[in-house]
Amino acid sequence: MDKQSIYDDLKKRILTLELEPGTALDEASLSKHYQISRTPLREVLRGLAGEGCVEIVNNRGAYVSSMSxxxxxxxxxxxxxxxxxxxxxxxxxxxxxxxxxxxxxxxxxxxxxxxxxxxxxxxxxxxxxxxxxxxxxxxxxxxxxxxxxxxxxxxxxxxxxxxxxxxxxxxxxxxxxxxxxxxxxxxxxxxxxxxxxxxxxxxxxxxxxxxxxxxxxxxxxxxxxx
Amino acid sequence: MDKQSIYDDLKKRILTLELEPGTALDEASLSKHYQISRTPLREVLRGLAGEGCVEIVNNRGAYVSSMSxxxxxxxxxxxxxxxxxxxxxxxxxxxxxxxxxxxxxxxxxxxxxxxxxxxxxxxxxxxxxxxxxxxxxxxxxxxxxxxxxxxxxxxxxxxxxxxxxxxxxxxxxxxxxxxxxxxxxxxxxxxxxxxxxxxxxxxxxxxxxxxxxxxxxxxxxxxxxx
DNA sequence: TCAATATTAAATGTATACAATATGTATACT
DNA sequence: AGTATACATATTGTATACATTTAATATTGA
Missing domain, CATH: 1.20.120.530 (GntR ligand-binding domain-like)
Structure with missing residues (x-):
């Protein structure tokens, strides 16, 4: 599964609420799940953050962006x-x-x-x-x-x-x-x-x-x- | 120089046209200049891309976004x-x-x-x-x-x-x-x-x-x- | 001479090992 | 008992080595 597909898949899961707002996106689990190393996975998460799907907190990882x-x-x-x-x-x-x-x-x-x-x-x-x-x-x-x-x-x-x-x-x-x-x-x-x-x-x-x-x-x- | 400072510095150089639209942003040179490894530098570039300062082309690196x-x-x-x-x-x-x-x-x-x-x-x-x-x-x-x-x-x-x-x-x-x-x-x-x-x-x-x-x-x- | 292909160099992309940071738990102290 | 501190664990952040892709150059053939 290439990076773009992982990006699309994660976005789809966020849009359909399969991944609910606030869900922690653990790098290790995701990289294992998608069979890819952490480096490109981090770039995917940061890309999603740029689009507003995901919020990244310094030293504390990525979360599905909230819906307050x-x-x-x-x-x-x-x-x-x-x-x-x-x-x-x-x-x-x-x-x-x-x-x-x-x-x-x-x-x-x-x-x-x-x-x-x-x-x-x-x-x-x-x-x-x-x-x-x-x-x-x-x-x-x-x-x-x-x-x-x-x-x-x-x-x-x-x-x-x-x-x-x-x-x-x-x-x-x-x-x-x-x-x-x-x-x-x-x-x-x-x-x-x-x-x-x-x-x-x-x-x-x-x-x-x-x-x-x-x-x-x-x-x-x-x-x-x- | 930490990642945020590098981010700010690059943005400032792009805003002031010190880095003109279309300029190639070479990862190796920049990582050497800022005394940081390529991994975090790439994240900075992708962050700037999310903000629209920079355009990233697959397998061909980052460029200061153009002004057509x-x-x-x-x-x-x-x-x-x-x-x-x-x-x-x-x-x-x-x-x-x-x-x-x-x-x-x-x-x-x-x-x-x-x-x-x-x-x-x-x-x-x-x-x-x-x-x-x-x-x-x-x-x-x-x-x-x-x-x-x-x-x-x-x-x-x-x-x-x-x-x-x-x-x-x-x-x-x-x-x-x-x-x-x-x-x-x-x-x-x-x-x-x-x-x-x-x-x-x-x-x-x-x-x-x-x-x-x-x-x-x-x-x-x-x-x-x- | 020109075009096409092979080779080589340089860049980006990925994996992994290591460092730094945060959280949770246990222990000691008031 | 409650709080504070120290330690252990887990997670993120960074560096580096390696793989892949691109582009430039050289070489070969017509």
């Missing part, structure tokens, strides 16, 4: 601005080959939703939005955008409930948004893509609110007053 | 949005100790301008704006902001002419902006800081335009027609 309330708040403040900017630039700069690739990813995403595979949904959704970042082709926005996507995936996983029928409905909506986004990018319609991204964002935000502020459990007032 | 026309364009597109957002957040979140520190940095900056030391001006200006990024305290915006600051310093250096009287005038203006920014942050005035940042940005932008589109050299039409 503060982080959640910053995420809600920041995502709409960056997502809109990336979308606008993507509509302006997307190359035909990238649009083709995006269509293919979208079909994989559609298949994942139809099959109900939660891990695949997260993965192909991630690919879709990461590709939009590539289309935007702006080295200054990319690091922030990528970091937002990482936490977006983790937050979504946290609040996703595969058995809730409300989820299927939202997935269908998200899928439709993606289709429309591809159309807007093809026609280079900046305003359309920004509108779609705002709509898509609100879907995601509402999903999270839906679970942060759920309906209280049923209870009998009479029983309490007895 | 494309980069310049992306810089102009992106900086106003991120700078404004950071400024707004700084006004909202700055801690008293940080405001104190900013005042101290500003005095160093003032001294640098009065003494006319170009390198010190770049350095303390960088510190001022980097601290504003700390005040904003937003992990999603920070990586983009830091990358913008790096290239902002390099672009400014490229177009700075210490002997031009126009420069001194602009320096005085920049200094005044900084003073006003500290005031706006102290009073938590978001609107004021955004206005100041836009003004400050325009100063910087005009400076660059002033040298990208200079007045043509004098010539005699008559001579051409002879």
């Amino acid at each position: 309330h503060k982080v959640l708040r910053d995420f809600f403040i920041t995502a709409p601005m960056i997502y809109s900017a990336i979308g606008r630039l993507a509509a302006q700069n997307a190359k035909p080959a990238q649009i083709q690739e995006m269509s293919e990813i979208q079909e994989k995403f559609r298949a994942a939703i139809e099959s109900g595979s939660s891990a695949d949904m997260v993965y192909w959704n991630q690919c879709f939005h990461a590709l939009m970042g590539e289309m935007a082709d702006n080295p200054y926005l990319k690091p922030s955008y990528d970091r937002l996507l990482i936490d977006h995936a983790r937050i979504s996983q946290t609040f996703y409930r595969p058995r809730d029928p409300e989820m299927s409905k939202r997935n269908i909506d998200a899928l439709a948004h993606h289709d429309q986004m591809i159309g807007a990018i093809e026609s280079g319609d900046s305003q359309a893509i920004v509108d779609l991204i705002v709509e898509h964002w609100e879907l995601s935000r509402d999903l999270i609110e839906y679970f942060v502020k759920p309906d209280p459990l049923a209870f009998e007032m009479a029983a309490v007053n007895e | 026309h494309k980069v310049l364009r992306d810089f102009f597109i992106t900086a106003p949005m991120i700078y404004s957002a950071i400024g707004r957040l700084a006004a909202q979140n700055a801690k008293p100790a940080q405001i104190q520190e900013m005042s101290e940095i500003q005095e160093k900056f003032r001294a640098a301008i009065e003494s006319g030391s170009s390198a010190d001006m770049v350095y303390w200006n960088q510190c001022f704006h980097a601290l504003m990024g700390e005040m904003a305290d937003n992990p999603y915006l920070k990586p983009s902001y830091d990358r913008l600051l790096i290239d902002h310093a390099r672009i400014s250096q490229t177009f700075y002419r210490p002997r031009d009287p126009e420069m001194s005038k602009r320096n005085i203006d920049a200094l005044a902006h900084h003073d006003q920014m500290i005031g706006a942050i102290e009073s938590g005035d978001s609107q004021a800081i955004v206005d100041l940042i836009v003004e400050h940005w325009e100063l910087s932008r005009d400076l660059i335009e002033y040298f990208v589109k200079p007045d043509p050299l004098a010539f005699e039409m008559a001579a051409v027609n002879e």
Whole structure:
């Protein structure tokens, strides 16, 4: 397994919460697991730290980056601005080959939703939005955008409930948004893509609110007053 | 010299253009220069790559990141949005100790301008704006902001002419902006800081335009027609 | 002479051994 | 008993030797 594959594998395990926020990433165990020496493994961990997946503390090793309330708040403040900017630039700069690739990813995403595979949904959704970042082709926005996507995936996983029928409905909506986004990018319609991204964002935000502020459990007032 | 110092030193040399864009960063030479083995030096280079100072090509080493026309364009597109957002957040979140520190940095900056030391001006200006990024305290915006600051310093250096009287005038203006920014942050005035940042940005932008589109050299039409 | 291939030198990439640091445990002391 | 200190263990950080890849040069053939 080469370094890039190890990088991708670790990132995937962090995004899917298989490695939960705060988990210690022990160099010896990982290098044994991936059958590679500690030197290149350390470089992988430091690479992931640069992307925000991992936090490194001096002389105390690497940890999967945390997801505090503060982080959640910053995420809600920041995502709409960056997502809109990336979308606008993507509509302006997307190359035909990238649009083709995006269509293919979208079909994989559609298949994942139809099959109900939660891990695949997260993965192909991630690919879709990461590709939009590539289309935007702006080295200054990319690091922030990528970091937002990482936490977006983790937050979504946290609040996703595969058995809730409300989820299927939202997935269908998200899928439709993606289709429309591809159309807007093809026609280079900046305003359309920004509108779609705002709509898509609100879907995601509402999903999270839906679970942060759920309906209280049923209870009998009479029983309490007895 | 410890790893952090080496990191800082290299970053400073890149910012001040002592190490020009595209310069190859040879591991052996650098490790000899800093009296450290290649292993930790490689980690430093990869750290700088994560920040955007350095580009690493597989099996071909590290280079000071380039400054193409494309980069310049992306810089102009992106900086106003991120700078404004950071400024707004700084006004909202700055801690008293940080405001104190900013005042101290500003005095160093003032001294640098009065003494006319170009390198010190770049350095303390960088510190001022980097601290504003700390005040904003937003992990999603920070990586983009830091990358913008790096290239902002390099672009400014490229177009700075210490002997031009126009420069001194602009320096005085920049200094005044900084003073006003500290005031706006102290009073938590978001609107004021955004206005100041836009003004400050325009100063910087005009400076660059002033040298990208200079007045043509004098010539005699008559001579051409002879 | 030019092109293609083989060889060689120099660089990066990896493994491993050793050093420094941090944590946990045991022991001594108040 | 509780705290502090000393020691032991485990983990990270660094140096160095070796492997691999790249690039430059030399050599051979047409």
